[in-house]
Amino acid sequence: MTKYALQRMIQAIPLLFLVTIVTYFIMNLAPGGPLSMYLHNPHVTQSQIAVLAKQLGLNQPWYVRYFKWLWALLHGNWGYSYFSGQPVIQLIGERLPNTLILMGSAFLVSLCLGIPLGIYSATHQYSLFDYTFSFLSFFAWAMPSFFFGLLLQMIFAVKLGWLPVAGMYSEFYPPSLWELLRHLILPTTVLGLGSLAGWSRFMRSGLLEVIRQDYIRTAKAKGLKERSVVLKHALKNALLPIVTIIGMDLPGFFGGAVITEEIFAWPGMGRLFLSALNDRDYPVQMAALLISAALLILGNLLADLAYGLLDPRIQYN
């Protein structure tokens, strides 16, 4: 399995390489360029802009800059932000953990709530709970996450005042785990809701399908308790497709994180990427893109490996 994992990671490298070329090219097509903010500033002369362009290497064609960027990256240098001059690695280092905290907590919440809710729904098929929950999950899945976020802000932060409106830590209290958790609740709910709805519905239908199979009937006929039939015999097989779905949902978490961070002013990678787009800050854009792609590939690999752990029929070679 380790060999398989290594193989997959090595295969991902040319993929990532191709993607960087294409995105670098497209980014450089964006109008204005990184120095356009100085164009209308009367204190900055044309020649100063030219000097700046030369310093940043912007007077060279995009492919020359690309290879310089790539060469530096291969030597562990992510470059410097055009906008703030800070090392890109430092910017990413500040933001990435925040995004991972947000995505991780949303992921855990949807998993730890979605799977049991799906199981309950399946074992209580056609009950009032099942109907209500199914119906609600359709709305949860269809609601634009930013609309849901604005609603939550309106109700819980503005009207009731229970939770902070935005940000990661309070301006009035020293940073603490408690403050972080308070600030996490709303963004986690927004980011996790869609997958919670999707995964629980999938769990429900998967379990219903497995429950109808012969070996489950056998287990029941043996006189095993309903509870142990469902949790021990049925669940294992029903979980398999869920793992695939979770892997397929990972890109959605990145997209959702961008939107959630924007609503709740969460200082993560998504917002860094959005502002880098606005500033035409290519090194930061490239780093954010590349790191998310790498994380996504890693996530898919993990989902694959989890699949193999759950299903002994699958051999990696």
Place this chain on the structure above:
Amino acid sequence: MATANLPPLDTELEIDPMQDSGVSSFRKFWRRFSRHRLALVGLGILVFLILVSIFAPFLTPYSPTTPNLTQVLLPPSAAHPLGTDALGRDVLARLMYGGRVSFMVGFFSMIIATSIGVVWGATSGYLGGIWDTLMMRFVDLVMSFPAIFLLLVVLNLTGANASVGLMILYLGLFGWTGLSRIVRSQVLSLRSQEYVEAARAQGASNARILFKHVLPGAMAPVWVSAAFGVAGSMLAEASLDFLGFGLQPQIPSWGNMLDSAESYIVTHPLLILAPGLVITIAVVAINFVGDALRDALDPRSTAGMQRIG
């Protein structure tokens, strides 16, 4: 793109009593489809919303775009049933005209995505060999990126001020990969069937075999994914508007309405609630229809709406 899948509300694959009787396939389809009462409700809502947005000029005297600075942020009244926004435009009128934009974006980007997905997947599956490998590696490549990042990068090319046509094009260009995989696997299983052999023996050309004999049998999941595609694109467009990278701000779209209302969340919540609820209802309605379509056409499929965020 994220492809979480919502399985149908009723997953039981009942044996259809009409299965092998001589009833026309459309009636059979309709029987299965209309078993889902929620889908019928969804269809009704959709028809209503689409008609209202098409006939918007006859239903409201107001312009969705012309500001009227003497009538700013009015509460609901007889003249303005949903009030007016920060530029004095009638909210109901903007909702109606916004429906045009949202449905157009959803529908036409789905057409683009579906066409590319079907042709790409079918060609890949039918040709096989090195072409198949290359074409599917390309799909892997596109799918290995969070779609929203790529969309944001290309939208930034036009200074984050896309026209409706451009938005349709971009969403179409980034929305076909999942479908191409499904079509490919369908084609793979169909191309070795005997009736395809027979067509080949009669000397039919590759293109003829593919489009005349193989593809029609592979279309069931395509219709299903097309239905969900409309919903996914509408949601994606609204999200991009909200991030400030979507349509030009003056275009009345549901996403733009939400985006511009964000600052009035405390004082004028209706400005958020109205477009937000309409989008949600439209997307839920399409999902109900897609769900029933799947049950009627392709019950084993796990196709679902794709969400970019």
